[in-house]
Amino acid sequence: MRAHIITFGCQMNEYDSHLVASELVSLGWELVDSVEEADFVLVNTCAVRGKPVEKVRSLLGQLRKEKERRGLLIGLMGCLAQLDEGQQMARKFGVDILLGPGALTSLPEALKANEKFWDLTFREDVLDYIPPPPKGALSAHVTIIRGCNHHCTYCIVPTTRGPEVSRHPDLILKEIEMLKKAGVVEITLLGQNVNSYGKDQPGFPSFAELLRMVGGMGIPRVRFLTSHPVNFTDDIIEAIAETPAITRYIHLPVQSGSDRVLRRMAREYRRAHYLERIRKIREALPDVVLSTDIIVGFPGETEEDFQETLSLYDEVGYDQAYMFIYSPRPGTPAYKHFQDLPREVKVERLQRLIEKQKEWSYRRNLEWVGKKVEVLVRGVAKEEGYVQGHDRGNHPVLIPAHQAPTPGLYQVEIKQATPHLLFGEVVGATVPGPIPLPVA
Ligand code: SAM
Ligand code: SF4
Numbered sequence: 001m002r003a004h005i006i007t008f009g010c011q012m013n014e015y016d017s018h019l020v021a022s023e024l025v026s027l028g029w030e031l032v033d034s035v036e037e038a039d040f041v042l043v044n045t046c047a048v049r050g051k052p053v054e055k056v057r058s059l060l061g062q063l064r065k066e067k068e069r070r071g072l073l074i075g076l077m078g079c080l081a082q083l084d085e086g087q088q089m090a091r092k093f094g095v096d097i098l099l100g101p102g103a104l105t106s107l108p109e110a111l112k113a114n115e116k117f118w119d120l121t122f123r124e125d126v127l128d129y130i131p132p133p134p135k136g137a138l139s140a141h142v143t144i145i146r147g148c149n150h151h152c153t154y155c156i157v158p159t160t161r162g163p164e165v166s167r168h169p170d171l172i173l174k175e176i177e178m179l180k181k182a183g184v185v186e187i188t189l190l191g192q193n194v195n196s197y198g199k200d201q202p203g204f205p206s207f208a209e210l211l212r213m214v215g216g217m218g219i220p221r222v223r224f225l226t227s228h229p230v231n232f233t234d235d236i237i238e239a240i241a242e243t244p245a246i247t248r249y250i251h252l253p254v255q256s257g258s259d260r261v262l263r264r265m266a267r268e269y270r271r272a273h274y275l276e277r278i279r280k281i282r283e284a285l286p287d288v289v290l291s292t293d294i295i296v297g298f299p300g301e302t303e304e305d306f307q308e309t310l311s312l313y314d315e316v317g318y319d320q321a322y323m324f325i326y327s328p329r330p331g332t333p334a335y336k337h338f339q340d341l342p343r344e345v346k347v348e349r350l351q352r353l354i355e356k357q358k359e360w361s362y363r364r365n366l367e368w369v370g371k372k373v374e375v376l377v378r379g380v381a382k383e384e385g386y387v388q389g390h391d392r393g394n395h396p397v398l399i400p401a402h403q404a405p406t407p408g409l410y411q412v413e414i415k416q417a418t419p420h421l422l423f424g425e426v427v428g429a430t431v432p433g434p435i436p437l438p439v440a
Helices: 011-026 050-070 084-092 104-112 157-161 169-181 207-215 234-242 259-265 271-284 303-316 333-337 343-366
Strands: 002-007 040-045 073-078 097-099 117-119 139-143 186-190 221-225 249-251 289-296 320-325 372-380 386-390 396-400 408-417 422-428
Touching: 002 011, 011 040, 011 073, 011 104, 011 139, 011 186, 040 050, 050 073, 050 084, 073 084, 073 104, 084 097, 097 104, 104 117, 139 169, 169 186, 169 207, 186 207, 207 221, 207 234, 234 271, 259 303, 271 303, 289 303, 289 343, 303 343, 320 343, 343 408, 372 396, 372 422, 396 408
Parallel strands: 002 040, 040 073, 073 097, 097 117, 139 186, 186 221, 249 289, 289 320, 396 422
Antiparallel strands: 372 386, 372 408, 386 396, 408 422
C-alpha cells in the first residue's frame, strides 16, 4: 500500500499535507515520491487563483488515465475540494475520496469505505491533531488558527476554509515542544490571519501573548504568517521587539495603494492606516525586513489607482513582494458583480510593478553586504557549488558548499547581492541559538 501526496498552494497546505501524510503512515501506508509507484494519489489543492485550479484539472486528467490503465485510488483535498468547481472535477475524473480543508481527519474512515467517500464538514478534531515532527527537519510549520473572518471581495478562502477557529494554546505549545526535541530550530506559526489568534475563544491568549510564550521556549527562530494590517496592533509589535527569538521579518499584505480599490476589495483599512502601521513597525524594529502581497488589475483599477500602488511601494520600500494579477474566482462577490479588466492591461501593470520590486529588492539587498547574518542552511542550491539557506530576514542566501557541509545554523558574512539573492561566506561555526541581527 503506497501513497503519493501532491501539494499545491500555501504553507497551510504544506502543513495539512504533512498532517495527512502522518495519518497515512500510522495506517501502515508507505509514502512514495512518484505517481508511478503509488496505489493512492492524494492531491492537496489551492483555489485562490485560476492557475492552480487549471493545474489540478490537467493533473486529474492524467490520474484518470492511470486509473483506467492499472487501477488507482484518487483523493482530492484542500480548498478546491470544498467548492462546486472541485466537486464537478471530482465527478468527471473519477475521484474516490474528497476531503474539504476541515475534514482531513476523516481520511482513515475514507480509506476503509469501499465506495466513494466525500466529507466537506469542519471537524473539531482537525484542530486537536498533533502531527509527529517531520523526520530530520530543521524548520517546521505549526498552524495556530484556521479559517478567515474577513470577506475580501476577491477571495475564496472564507468559503473554502470557513470561519476563524483558534487552536488551544496547550496543543500549540505541546506540538512546538515535540518539534524542539526533534531538533527543529525554526518554527513558523501559520494562519490566514495570525493576529486574530485567540479572539474567537474566551480565555485564550492574544497573538501577542502567544508570540511571547513561543518565543520563550528556546527555539532559535520563531516566525509567523500571515498578518492582516487592520489588526496588526501595537502589542504585537512590542512582543516582537521584546522577544529576541522572533525574527524581524514581517509579511503585511497591502493588496493596493489606492483607497478606492481597497474599499472595493472590502479591505478594512485605508492607505493612511497601513502606512502608519509601517511607520510604527520601523520605529520599534529598525532592522525589520518587510514583504507584502499586491493584486494588480482589480476590477475598476484605473491608471491613477495603480500609480498609488507604485507610490505606496516607494513609501514603504519593501524588501520583497508577492505580486498577483487579479484572478476572478467563481463564488466571490467581485466575480459576481465586477467586470474584469482586459488581460493586457493587467499584464502590463504587473510588469511595471515587477520592475519596481526588482529595484527595491536590489537596493535593500545591497544594504546587507558586509554585514553578518545567521543563515539556516537547508540543502544544496540550484546554482552549482552552493548550498542555500535563509537568514532571519527571510532572504535566500547562497554559501559555497564546502563551507557549510551539513544543514544547520551558520554565521555568515554577506559578500554580494543581486535583486533576488544574497551571497555569503561562513565566518563562524554553527551557532546553537539566535545571534542579534545587525541594524540595517
Ligand atoms: N490571509 C492573507 C491576507 O489576507 O493577506 C493571505 C491569503 S491569500 C491565500 C494569499 C494572497 O493571494 C492574498 O494576499 C492576495 O494577494 C492573493 N489573492 C487572493 N485572492 C486572489 C485573487 N482572486 N486574485 C489574485 N490574487 C489573489
Ligand atoms: Fe482572503 Fe482577505 Fe481572508 Fe486574506 S483576509 S484569506 S485575502 S478573505
